[in-house]
Amino acid sequence: MKYVDEFRDPEQAxxxxxxxxxxxxxxxxxxxxxxxxxxVCGGHTHTIFRYGIKQMLPPEIELVHGPGCPVCVLPMGRxxxxxxxxxxxxxILTTFGDAMRVPGSLKSLLQAKAEGADVxxxxxxxxALSIARKHPDKEVVFFALGFETTMPSTAxxxxxxxxxxxxxxxxxxxxxxxxxxxxxxxxSPDLQLDGFLGPGHVSMIIGQHPYLFIADxxxxxxxxxxxxxxxxxxxxxxxLNQLKEQRHEIExxxxxxxxxxxxxxxxxxxxxxxxxxxxxxxxxxxxxERSGVRVREGYALYDAERKFSIPNLKIADxxxxxxxxxxxGTLKPKxxxxxxxxxTPETPLGALMVSTEGACAAYYSxxxxxSFESKRETTT
Amino acid sequence: MCLGIPGKIVEITNAENxxxxxxxxxxxxxxxxxxxxxxxxxxxxxxxxxVLIHVGFAxxxxxEEEAARTLELLHELGELQEEFQAMKNSEKENx
Numbered sequence: 001m002k003y004v005d006e007f008r009d010p011e012q013a014x015x016x017x018x019x020x021x022x023x024x025x026x027x028x029x030x031x032x033x034x035x036x037x038x039x040v041c042g043g044h045t046h047t048i049f050r051y052g053i054k055q056m057l058p059p060e061i062e063l064v065h066g067p068g069c070p071v072c073v074l075p076m077g078r079x080x081x082x083x084x085x086x087x088x089x090x091x092i093l094t095t096f097g098d099a100m101r102v103p104g105s106l107k108s109l110l111q112a113k114a115e116g117a118d119v120x121x122x123x124x125x126x127x128a129l130s131i132a133r134k135h136p137d138k139e140v141v142f143f144a145l146g147f148e149t150t151m152p153s154t155a156x157x158x159x160x161x162x163x164x165x166x167x168x169x170x171x172x173x174x175x176x177x178x179x180x181x182x183x184x185x186x187x188s189p190d191l192q193l194d195g196f197l198g199p200g201h202v203s204m205i206i207g208q209h210p211y212l213f214i215a216d217x218x219x220x221x222x223x224x225x226x227x228x229x230x231x232x233x234x235x236x237x238x239x240l241n242q243l244k245e246q247r248h249e250i251e252x253x254x255x256x257x258x259x260x261x262x263x264x265x266x267x268x269x270x271x272x273x274x275x276x277x278x279x280x281x282x283x284x285x286x287x288x289e290r291s292g293v294r295v296r297e298g299y300a301l302y303d304a305e306r307k308f309s310i311p312n313l314k315i316a317d318x319x320x321x322x323x324x325x326x327x328x329g330t331l332k333p334k335x336x337x338x339x340x341x342x343x344t345p346e347t348p349l350g351a352l353m354v355s356t357e358g359a360c361a362a363y364y365s366x367x368x369x370x371s372f373e374s375k376r377e378t379t380t
Numbered sequence: 381m382c383l384g385i386p387g388k389i390v391e392i393t394n395a396e397n398x399x400x401x402x403x404x405x406x407x408x409x410x411x412x413x414x415x416x417x418x419x420x421x422x423x424x425x426x427x428x429x430x431v432l433i434h435v436g437f438a439x440x441x442x443x444e445e446e447a448a449r450t451l452e453l454l455h456e457l458g459e460l461q462e463e464f465q466a467m468k469n470s471e472k473e474n475x
Contacts, residue, residue: 043383050457097466123470124436131474153437265415
């Protein structure tokens, strides 16, 4: 396929790597540590591991995997809250497949389902709404999660339910928002970052402007990147180029999908249905101010937190689990005490092992390949 | 969940509710197109467009090359298979 070749061309990759190497040497000279570039998005983490980009980069650059995998940052207590909701005899609990595998303190939703709870996996929140249409005698709760990429779909489904007058559909809303998360990372004292690869699909919704504070206040470059291996290489080069020229700007490498202003209709739906919570609890990162959203009062009918009493459980992660340090980028997955032993993709202990976009699962699946193997894979 | 999946709009099933049938590498499914319609792009005009779909919602228009590239990437990442499985399971569990 000619389209694909253009973005996988090994010759092109080599050229970018040469340019990156030369620039990285210049920029890193005089520093006592490698340059730290964080990829915020779990999709980027997946590409980086799948194509062995980590191993191809010169030693002057270290990629730090960010918290951009929504199921990975979901605290155990929220899963337990879901299990409590699913215990109501009238409730059909619905959610995405990834969310069903996240371990709670006793079990995951998938295990609860195997034990007889009415938990159903859906591809889209609109499928959950269809279930509500078919079962007017039941309350269909959609366990909503994700960053701004999935937030519009949930908001629009609520608006659809309202339009049709469906009253037995509600959200257990666990959506999170990207900007306060990046802020929290920038404010964390043990982390030194030199630049960011900005998330592609979140940016497609929110546009470029919300990132400006990263450049203006924190003086760091951010480049919104596509998901192809060459997109990532080019974006890394763009970050290095900014560092070399002592610029700190928000640049967009993924212009073929991301518009400066974002998606107007999606943002409007989000604004209509959701409002910021004062605080939201993250796995590994603790409580982050104004980082989660809840359903606005005007849509209380569609808010499971108002319709049911939710236990709001706070459960500490297992002591052996070091997801927090990995999420903050201060520990590499393979250095976690339980990595690959008691915590594997088949039996995840920590959330970072659950999703293919989680740093630990990616390390487990691809990280063990030696660099030659990864290079060969990318160039064939 | 977070990576969009490309599909081609093959039928406008409900212009009023902004619903359309998309073809994702041979698999057909109804999606909501409200995020890609405006005064300049009424639902009827979206027929034949390539779009990036997130959990049942078309979020942006892309060109055919971008669609082909993204499908190939998702295939290599194993995410295409996962998405298809999710669509199938969703139908199977909720007939």
